[in-house]
Amino acid sequence: MSDGPADESAAAPDRTPSPRADVCVVGAGPAGSLVAARLSRAEYDVVVLDAGPRFDPDERSDRMERHLRPGLDEPIWGMGGERDAYSSSGGRSYPLNAARVKGVGGSTLHWQGMVMRLHEQDFELDSSVGLGADWPLDYEDLRPYYAAAERELNVSGASDNPFAPPRERPHPLPAFPPSYSDSLFAEACETLEIATHSVPNARNSEPVDGQSACVGYGTCDPVCPSGAKYDATRHVERAEANGARVLDRVPVQRLEHDGAGDRVTAAVYATPDGEEHRQTAREFVVAAGGVETPRLLLLSASEAYPDGLANSSGVVGRYFMDHLFAGVGGTLDEPTRQKHVGFNTTESHQFYDRPDDSRTAIKLEFLNYAGPAPADVALGADVFGDALLERVRDAYGNRVAMGALVEQLPRAENRVRLDPSRTDDHGNPVPDVVWSLDDRTRRTLERANEIQRAVLTEMGADVKWTVGPENTGPAYHHMGTTRMGTDPKTSVVSPRLRTHDLSNLTLAGSSVFVTGGAMNPTLTIAALALKAADHVSERL
Amino acid sequence: MELTRRDALAVLVAAGAGSLAGCAAPRASDGDAGTGDAGDAGPVPVGDSEMETLVAVAEVVYPSAVDGVPKFVRTYTGGRVDADDAYARGVAAAVGSLDEYAEEFHGDRYAALSESTRREALDYMSVDVVDPVPDGTAAQRVRHYVVNELLYAFYTSPTGAGLAGLENPPGHPGGTESYREGPGR
Ligand SMILES: Cc1cc2nc3c(=O)[nH]c(=O)nc-3n(C[C@H](O)[C@H](O)[C@H](O)COP(=O)(O)OP(=O)(O)OC[C@H]3O[C@@H](n4cnc5c(N)ncnc54)[C@H](O)[C@@H]3O)c2cc1C
Ligand code: SF4
Numbered sequence: 001m002s003d004g005p006a007d008e009s010a011a012a013p014d015r016t017p018s019p020r021a022d023v024c025v026v027g028a029g030p031a032g033s034l035v036a037a038r039l040s041r042a043e044y045d046v047v048v049l050d051a052g053p054r055f056d057p058d059e060r061s062d063r064m065e066r067h068l069r070p071g072l073d074e075p076i077w078g079m080g081g082e083r084d085a086y087s088s089s090g091g092r093s094y095p096l097n098a099a100r101v102k103g104v105g106g107s108t109l110h111w112q113g114m115v116m117r118l119h120e121q122d123f124e125l126d127s128s129v130g131l132g133a134d135w136p137l138d139y140e141d142l143r144p145y146y147a148a149a150e151r152e153l154n155v156s157g158a159s160d161n162p163f164a165p166p167r168e169r170p171h172p173l174p175a176f177p178p179s180y181s182d183s184l185f186a187e188a189c190e191t192l193e194i195a196t197h198s199v200p201n202a203r204n205s206e207p208v209d210g211q212s213a214c215v216g217y218g219t220c221d222p223v224c225p226s227g228a229k230y231d232a233t234r235h236v237e238r239a240e241a242n243g244a245r246v247l248d249r250v251p252v253q254r255l256e257h258d259g260a261g262d263r264v265t266a267a268v269y270a271t272p273d274g275e276e277h278r279q280t281a282r283e284f285v286v287a288a289g290g291v292e293t294p295r296l297l298l299l300s301a302s303e304a305y306p307d308g309l310a311n312s313s314g315v316v317g318r319y320f321m322d323h324l325f326a327g328v329g330g331t332l333d334e335p336t337r338q339k340h341v342g343f344n345t346t347e348s349h350q351f352y353d354r355p356d357d358s359r360t361a362i363k364l365e366f367l368n369y370a371g372p373a374p375a376d377v378a379l380g381a382d383v384f385g386d387a388l389l390e391r392v393r394d395a396y397g398n399r400v401a402m403g404a405l406v407e408q409l410p411r412a413e414n415r416v417r418l419d420p421s422r423t424d425d426h427g428n429p430v431p432d433v434v435w436s437l438d439d440r441t442r443r444t445l446e447r448a449n450e451i452q453r454a455v456l457t458e459m460g461a462d463v464k465w466t467v468g469p470e471n472t473g474p475a476y477h478h479m480g481t482t483r484m485g486t487d488p489k490t491s492v493v494s495p496r497l498r499t500h501d502l503s504n505l506t507l508a509g510s511s512v513f514v515t516g517g518a519m520n521p522t523l524t525i526a527a528l529a530l531k532a533a534d535h536v537s538e539r540l
Numbered sequence: 541m542e543l544t545r546r547d548a549l550a551v552l553v554a555a556g557a558g559s560l561a562g563c564a565a566p567r568a569s570d571g572d573a574g575t576g577d578a579g580d581a582g583p584v585p586v587g588d589s590e591m592e593t594l595v596a597v598a599e600v601v602y603p604s605a606v607d608g609v610p611k612f613v614r615t616y617t618g619g620r621v622d623a624d625d626a627y628a629r630g631v632a633a634a635v636g637s638l639d640e641y642a643e644e645f646h647g648d649r650y651a652a653l654s655e656s657t658r659r660e661a662l663d664y665m666s667v668d669v670v671d672p673v674p675d676g677t678a679a680q681r682v683r684h685y686v687v688n689e690l691l692y693a694f695y696t697s698p699t700g701a702g703l704a705g706l707e708n709p710p711g712h713p714g715g716t717e718s719y720r721e722g723p724g725r
Contacts, residue, residue, distance in 0.1 A: 061554065064554070064711060065692075065711070068692070068696065068710060068711050069672075069688065069692055070671070070672055070688070071671065071672030071673055071674060071683075071684045071688065072674070176716065177720055178720070179719045179720055180719065180720055180721060180722045180723075183722075205716075213716075214716050215713040215714075215715060215716070216708055216712075216713055216714045216715045216716050216718070216719070217554070217710070217711065217712070217713050218708070218709070218710040218711070218712075219710050219711060225554070225713075226713065334723070335705055335722075335723035337705075337706075337718075337719065337721070337722065337723065338706075339706055339709065339710055340706070340708045340714070340718045340719035341716060341719045342710065345719075368719060373695075373701070373706065373709055373710045374695040374696075374700070374701040374704045374706055374709055375691070375692060375695040375696050375701070375709060375710065375711065377695075378691040378692075378694070378695040379672070379688050379691055379692060379695075381668075382668045382669050383668065384600055384601040384659070384662065384668065384687075385600055385601060385602065385603060385604060385659070386603050386604050386605075388601070388603070388691075389603040389703060389704070392695070392703075392704045393703075393704045393705070396704045396705065396706060397704060397705050397706075
């Protein structure tokens, strides 16, 4: 470990490499910035390279307005354009640039912020019900890291979930109490014997560490102006305070390795002035998200690794998974008080664990933001004055909706590969997301809709729409593309998150997931990132 | 239902023009003259006459039961204009287009027309049906900088959205109590 020069302030626009870095982290989303915060706290010299910009926190209110007002079409977080070009094939189109943010903070700038632990069954799906594959580690292995991740993200939650895996202590902050509409759902669920419970949220229910408590802007996804919603800039700031350097707008083009193909020697990155630089380090951690991580490995093909770096197994990019959205919505003949806040306060994990191999996991959500807000109606209306108010009242006020995440199992044909026919702004082949749905996933979507319809019908709702197998879409959780395992022939990283092929290359993020369950992935990403940091630290 | 200066300030704070709105008197909101000197920024493009037009539009796009429209519009627009020159120019130009249209087809500037003619003018100009486009046609710019600006201010304010039963609308930091309260709060 070297002493990082104290005057090397991260705010400086200096984008030249650090001379003696211990660790080079690629990507400043939650995975990369947690690794960086942890390793820099242990006084290692850490450099973080992110492809996207540093966003000015003072501009968050403008972004919120852009989100709320039609006509201001500039993307909220700058996604799109040549830098982010991609292809989509395989049967289901995948809207990749709606599903990620490039920049310091990564996709958590845009995310919703629901954070739950995977269940014990998720880690042993094959051996318990003959589905998918087992992880090479179990819930107990990850449990202390889950607890640590909840502290890092200041999770607001309660221990009222009868389906949740065992936990050691309460969440760091109290849960957000249920909404008024939750109480309407609760009655129906009680009759149907569906147990409901709170939602763990990575947003502050109380002010903490100098951060604001949630103040109810209600625009969490895509932007929280108050900063009450967790985003990874918090850990970027911590890493920088510990002396780490975080460089923005420096997309890594490829990783280089030594002659023997045993160790990564440098991350080659481009700067906005068109120059290329080489960042050397003792350890490398790639945390570029579930699509860009495999892409970077594929772009780093060499003589020793003709199919892509760390890809002697041939599975880099394979087993791409996302969660599918299922939903049913309608109207009640009474007010439902939606859209005060932008997050949910009640869920049910009763249908999560799989009874057998007939279906995958279902996570049920009771939405607090069904239907349009008054401004959504008004800004697109073709009437004004009293007629407009009438229309706003018709559209807002009595909507209810349930959502669900549905699990998709890993299948080799779903994958991220390079599309040699298109290149990005640096001339690199773009990622091609090959994605399709199988019958079991469809059946599970139908089952989710069935439960949702039963609840809405029990409430006396007039059901107006359904999102099911035909019109479902991804929940923007890219998983599985550099899977973890003990066998180097069938997996990319070990349970210590290090690639089997290169002894100083660690991958952090949902790309290492073996199966995806139906829980939003970021708490597990954070837990694995902390685990990865421990293992990197052991080697330094 | 009374719209207040507080409502306008709430929207401004949410829109990030809060630091200005928090001052005793946002400059343009006291709007003495369109030629007033606003320091380095040069003349304020949104002066009295522009404000009058905005208020006149607000009176037809807002529900009739609402009082306090002039003060609300002046406070809100003033805060926005003071905070952002480009925005101010966009508003002034769109107001100019609307006034030109009113003069050409209705024989007088917009604010001088009767309420029913003002309503008709928006329809005839197609402002009711076009998309809001900041650099689009005259009608699209009027929709963006004038009508939607006013509707945004109104329907993201506690009073405006409150008329539809949502006193803590998206964009308004109205706390974390209201979502728990039932309709009979
Ligand atoms: C709309 C939306 C809602 C979501 N809601 C939830 C939710 O409620 N709960 C949940 O758990 N998850 C949610 N997610 C997912 C969550 O945001 C991601 O799981 C999480 O951000 C992934 O973290 P990461 O660090 O692995 O990747 P990211 O956050 O995507 O960060 C990757 C970073 O790597 C950088 N990068 C990429 N390529 C390169 C390169 N070549 N060189 C240098 N840098 C590079 C990118 O610029 C980016 O900053 C949501 C996502 C979206 C889009
Ligand atoms: S409701 Fe969402 S956007 Fe508003 S303060 Fe809370 S977390 Fe942030």
